[in-house]
Amino acid sequence: MAGVREAKKRRTRQAILQAAVQLFGDKGYERTSINELARAAGVGKGTIYSYFQTKSEIFLAFCEDELEQVYAEVAQKTGPDATLTEQLMAFFMGQFRYVTRHKDFGRLLLREMIFPKELTVERSKDLDNSYIDYLSAMCNKAQERGELRRDVDLLFVCGHFYALYLITVSAWYMGRLQTEDDVDGALQLLLQQSLEGLLPAGRK
Amino acid sequence: MAGVREAKKRRTRQAILQAAVQLFGDKGYERTSINELARAAGVGKGTIYSYFQTKSEIFLAFCEDELEQVYAEVAQKTGPDATLTEQLMAFFMGQFRYVTRHKDFGRLLLREMIFPKELTVERSKDLDNSYIDYLSAMCNKAQERGELRRDVDLLFVCGHFYALYLITVSAWYMGRLQTEDDVDGALQLLLQQSLEGLLPAGRK
DNA sequence: AAAAAAAGCCGACCGTGGTCGACTTTGTGT
DNA sequence: ACACAAAGTCGACCACGGTCGGCTTTTTTT
Known part of the structure; x- marks a missing residue:
């Protein structure tokens, strides 16, 4: 029994x-x-x-479901022949739209995911991993298509893009970027910078 | 009277x-x-x-002082003929060392600064502005020395670098990077990526 | 089948951040 | 000089997140 x-x-x-x-x-x-x-x-x-150890842990467990949904929605929206930038933009802006719809909610999730406390770090890592997996797959294919250098660590590339997304969302939370279009524009610009590089033309 | x-x-x-x-x-x-x-x-x-409206607002007011100190310390350590990367590394790693010394403290500050609540957004912006000013000055000089493209918005360049710092700190909080050297290495690599660009050599 | 042990459940209880309305001090009009 | 208004101060009070020791239910041992 x-x-x-x-x-x-x-x-x-x-x-x-x-x-x-x-x-x-x-x-x-x-x-x-x-x-x-x-x-x-x-x-x-x-x-x-x-x-659950804390209230926010319940929150994170709850979020895992929600995020899955966002992934699915994004995957469905981007055709298979989209460029890397297009795919990244779709992925990130999908996330962002979710965040804007639930501002307090999104802030809490981001805070927990980006700067986790010891107690919730495992949960945060789980969420983060699914995130990274998704991005990795995307970048890997882009490498094969020749849209991305091959001599860079995938993890660092994903981190790089993710970082640009985060700073953009942050700018929105700070009120520096106001509309969804602002965010879209800023992120696009940052991604472009990251692809082209910041060195002057002659010094590459 | x-x-x-x-x-x-x-x-x-x-x-x-x-x-x-x-x-x-x-x-x-x-x-x-x-x-x-x-x-x-x-x-x-x-x-x-x-x-003060909330406890964390007191915290932020308190941090303004602390940060000034960090700035001063960093400014003193980098000679005037350092490259942009060296300066950035000194600046960010200075911050990071502060964060590691006061882990809970740093997390709170970062959370408030990157994803502020409406109530404290003004204070966060103040802190952020002093941050940006500092970085801007640094990048501006680098542009004049020809270490940085001139056709990019300084604000976006600063944001770019700052983003890379944040993701690195985040990785540390998540336990993905453990030692100070790990962090140093990762940040250096990311900065290099941002300068060189992520496109394959032929496609620039 | 009975007793002992283990696991799970509960809500009274604690200290916290934050609010509120009564009270005190300072400034102003006459 | 006085009264009255405005600004500032205070701590009792509130709801909250989280803890703890006693209680019930399930499992194991005899």
């Missing part, structure tokens, strides 16, 4: 996540208290903390 | 910041409660909130 426990645990965990999706999506992360969440999930407050 | 008020206000404000420097520096930001801070500053809790 070993397994009753396991099954129950899975169900409880699901119930919590389910309630989280409902409440976070509905009234936002900050405005959802653990007590509410517990009540909605039909468990005690303490129970929640035996499944 | 108009001015007694003003003077008192300035003194109170100073007292709060003074206490903040003391306590934050001593036992850290998270471990310092507003109550303690109030007591140390010799004012009531409510008073603090009439000078």
Whole structure:
């Protein structure tokens, strides 16, 4: 009769996540208290903390699903014959549109993903890895098509592009870039810089 | 007799910041409660909130000083005939060393500066501006020395470099880069990429 | 089948950041 | 010099995230 426990645990965990999706999506992360969440999930407050270490960890678990969705949406939108820049722009702007729709939400996710605390670093890494995988595949194909140098480490190239995306989003959060078009333009320009290089023509 | 008020206000404000420097520096930001801070500053809790909107705003005000110090330290270390890359590395690694010394501290600062909340966005912008000014000056001189293309917007170049620094720090927070040397190497590589460009040789 | 151990669950409890309205001090009009 | 308004101060109070020790349920041992 070993397994009753396991099954129950899975169900409880699901119930919590389910309630989280409902409440976070509905009234936002900050405005959802653990007590509410517990009540909605039909468990005690303490129970929640035996499944997740902190509130933000629940948040990250919740985000994993959301991000998958964004990936799917983007993959569907870009044709297979798009240039690397086009693909990157589609990928990043897809993310960005999501962030703009849920500003507080996006900020929290970015904060956790880019500058994680020790407690949540593992979760952040998971999310980050799926991110990198996606970008790597993209860049790898671009290399094969001859759109990208072959003598550079893929990881660093992905990091490079990702960095440019981040600084752009940051500029938006700071109010330096206001509209989606601003962001689009800035990112495009930065990507172009990264491809062409910043050295004067003669010194390459 | 108009001015007694003003003077008192300035003194109170100073007292709060003074206490903040003391306590934050001593036992850290998270471990310092507003109550303690109030007591140390010799004012009531409510008073603090009439000078600052939130705890993290106090933090940012406190950081402005700290950052100035880092700037000064860096400026002093790089000779005037250093290459752009050398200067950038000195600047960024100076920052980074500060961050490593105060890990939680640095994370908070970065979070607030890169993805600010509406409430603190103004303060973040101030910090960011001083940052950009510094980098701009550096890049401007590099342009004049012919180390940098002239047909690019300085702001975007600074943003580009800054982005690469951020992603590197992020990688450190994620545990992907462990030692200071790792960080140094990664950043150097990324900067080099940005200068040379990522396009294959033939396609520039 | 009974007893002991292990695992899981719970909500009263703690200290926190932040709010609020009552109170005090400073400035101003007469 | 006085009264009144405005600005500034305060700490009791609130809801929150997170902890903890006692309680219940499942599993293992005898």
